[in-house]
Each structure stands twice: as structure tokens, then as C-alpha cells.
Amino acid sequence: MRVQLFVLAGLILMMGLPAASQQGGGIPRTPDGRPDLTGIYDANTLTQIERPAKYGGREALTDAEATELLRAQATRDEEADKPSDPNRKAPKAGNTLAGKSYDDFWKSFGNRVVTIGGEKRSSIVIDPPDGKIPPMTEEGNARDDKYGGLAGRSDVLERRGQRPDAFDDPEASANSERCLLGFGWTSGTPILPNYLYNNLKQIVQTPTEVMIETEMIHDARIVRIGGKHEPSSIRKWLGDSVGHWEGDTLVVETTNFTDKTRFRGSSENLKVTERFTRLDANTLLYRFTVEDPHTWARPWTGEYTWAASKERMFEYACHENNYALGGILRGARVAESEAAAAKSEHK
Numbered sequence: 001m002r003v004q005l006f007v008l009a010g011l012i013l014m015m016g017l018p019a020a021s022q023q024g025g026g027i028p029r030t031p032d033g034r035p036d037l038t039g040i041y042d043a044n045t046l047t048q049i050e051r052p053a054k055y056g057g058r059e060a061l062t063d064a065e066a067t068e069l070l071r072a073q074a075t076r077d078e079e080a081d082k083p084s085d086p087n088r089k090a091p092k093a094g095n096t097l098a099g100k101s102y103d104d105f106w107k108s109f110g111n112r113v114v115t116i117g118g119e120k121r122s123s124i125v126i127d128p129p130d131g132k133i134p135p136m137t138e139e140g141n142a143r144d145d146k147y148g149g150l151a152g153r154s155d156v157l158e159r160r161g162q163r164p165d166a167f168d169d170p171e172a173s174a175n176s177e178r179c180l181l182g183f184g185w186t187s188g189t190p191i192l193p194n195y196l197y198n199n200l201k202q203i204v205q206t207p208t209e210v211m212i213e214t215e216m217i218h219d220a221r222i223v224r225i226g227g228k229h230e231p232s233s234i235r236k237w238l239g240d241s242v243g244h245w246e247g248d249t250l251v252v253e254t255t256n257f258t259d260k261t262r263f264r265g266s267s268e269n270l271k272v273t274e275r276f277t278r279l280d281a282n283t284l285l286y287r288f289t290v291e292d293p294h295t296w297a298r299p300w301t302g303e304y305t306w307a308a309s310k311e312r313m314f315e316y317a318c319h320e321n322n323y324a325l326g327g328i329l330r331g332a333r334v335a336e337s338e339a340a341a342a343k344s345e346h347k
Contacts, residue, residue: 026281035248035278037203040313041306044199046073047114051123051131061120066113073109080104108197114304127301140295144265179217179318181237187219189239189254189272190288200313218316223252230256237261250276267294282308
């Protein structure tokens with residue numbers, strides 16, 4: 001951890017390198033001629049990862065469909081901003097994301113539809129052509145079932161509402177609930193949209209390293225330019241990332257994941273190849289391919305754009321050293337005592 005913080009500090013200090021020049025269609029470039037990816041980006045989008053059935057397998061949306069997506073979200077935002085009824089009844093147990101809640105004011109679900117080459121996309125997944133993540137292999141299903149299926153996966157949003165007791169065991173608490181990885185898989189790898197809040201990403205680029213930081217739960221990944229992967233015995237939450245340039249595109253291959261990561265049920269053999277391409281001064285195209293023959297029947301690919309932003313990224317403190325877990329454990333012991341007392345009274 002100290003080594004990572006030292007490298008990160010060095011990268012931030014190196015932001016004082018000579019200013020990038022504007023060459024090649026307005027794309028900012030570094031002194032050595034590479035596209036300059038350094039900056040803060042807003043990755044929010046209303047476009048879903050998998051293609052909704054209502055679009056009939058079409059990759060492109062009509063202008064009317066895209067407009068309706070934006071209108072519907074604006075209506076939800078407007079409704080959520082209205083004052084709450086102080087005499088309303090308590091919501092149903094577990095209903096923390098659906099409907100109106102006290103914390104709607106800080107949510108930012110998205111205000112853009114992914115548009116690439118003038119085409120408004122119906123999904124982030126583009127391969128397979130149907131816009132769906134391929135089915136799991138028998139091995140992948142068996143491993144997923146072993147850990148409890150969807151309710152046992154490592155991401156909090158994938159588990160929420162799937163099983164009432166999904167968070168009862170502190171040892172099985174989700175990675176994002178423990179502030180290890182950004183929920184919604186915003187930290188990667190691959191880096192997915194948030195669909196909730198904290199949509200910013202920051203890239204700091206030098207000739208030898210690229211740092212990618214995610215606003216949600218402050219994950220920072222260091223990509224080494226050139227070289228080889230760490231030995232297979234070294235496993236990391238975000239994997240081991242090695243990059244190289246293919247023309248004006250930064251290509252990053254990430255392997256060596258820990259078996260605790262389990263991206264959508266993946267194994268430790270997961271490999272993710274990312275491609276970062278600056279389309280213009282204000283837009284970065286992020287494309288990723290996921291490969292894990294131990295989990296999915298075939299590789300799959302997705303892409304979406306990040307918009308350059310002038311917003312500042314602030315610390316996301318999450319809840320390290322929070323007293324919530326202690327309260328949960330004490331509450332469970334009280335519930336057990338009350339249940340035991342009630343059972344004793346009925347004997």
C-alpha cells in the first residue's frame with residue numbers, strides 16, 4: 001500500500017510536466033507526442049450495460065427513443081426533488097433504492113445516452129451483437145452457485161434485494177460494502193457506469209505509468225506502460241495492469257485477479273483488455289473486452305464514452321472505521337437473546 005501511495009504521489013507531482021500541445025484534430029498531446037489522457041471525466045450515462053428487450057436487438061436507438069430516456073429520467077429527478085410527506089409511512093424492509101427516499105438529492109443517475117459516431121446506442125455491450133452478456137459455462141454456474149449465485153456475488157448492488165439475509169454475515173459482506181471496490185463495478189476492471197452517483201474518473205499520465213482513479217470509493221489503479229505481468233502468484237483486487245500504445249490508443253491488459261473479486265461471477269482467470277481513445281478534446285472512448293473461458297461461453301465487448309469535466313473530485317470517505325458494523329453485530333446479538341427468551345417462555 002505504501003508503494004502504491006508513493007507512486008500515486010509521484011504521478012500527481014508529475015502533472016507539472018510541460019503543457020500538452022494541441023495537435024491532430026484538436027486532440028491534446030503530451031511532449032512525447034502521445035494523446036494526453038490526463039484529466040477528469042464524467043462517465044454518467046442512462047444507457048444500460050445489456051440491451052433491454054424492448055429495443056428488439058437493435059444496436060441503435062431512434063431519436064425519439066433516446067429523447068424518451070432523457071425525458072423519463074428528468075421526470076423522475078423532478079419528482080424526487082419534491083418535498084417528502086412528513087406523515088408518510090415507513091417503506092417496506094429492504095426498499096432502499098426503489099421509489100423516493102430521503103437521500104435522492106445527492107443521486108445522479110445520468111443525463112446522457114451513449115452516442116458514438118452519431119449513433120445513439122441501446123446498450124454498452126456491442127458483442128455479442130444482441131447486446132447481451134454471453135451465458136455462463138457449466139463450470140461458471142457451478143462456481144457461482146457455490147458462492148450463493150447473484151445474492152453471493154461481490155458487488156453490493158448485484159446482491160441488494162436478492163436475499164433478505166444477504167448482509168447478515170460480516171465475513172460475507174460485499175467488497176463494496178467493505179469499501180474495497182466501488183459498487184456498481186465503477187472501479188473496474190472493466191470500468192462500468194455507476195447509475196447512482198460519484199460518476200467521475202481521473203487519469204494522470206506519464207511516459208511510464210498511467211493512473212486511473214475512480215471517485216466511488218477512491219480506487220486508484222496504476223497501469224505500467226510496457227513490461228510484463230507480475231508472477232501468477234501475485235493477485236490483486238483490481239488485477240495487474242500492463243499497457244502499450246497502438247497508434248493513438250492506449251491498450252491495457254489486466255490479469256492476476258484475486259478469486260475474491262468475482263466480477264459478475266468470474267474466476268481468477270479473468271482477463272480484461274481495455275482501449276482508451278481520445279476522440280476529441282472533450283470525449284474519451286472507453287472500450288473493453290472480457291475473457292474468462294472458465295465463466296462465459298465466449299468473450300464479450302462493450303464501449304461507452306466519457307466526457308471531459310471541469311468538476312473537482314473530492315474524497316469519498318466511504319465508512320472505514322464506521323461504527324455501523326458494530327451496531328449490526330450488537331443488534332443481532334440482542335435479536336438472538338430476545339428470540340431465546342421468547343422460546344423459553346413458551347416451554
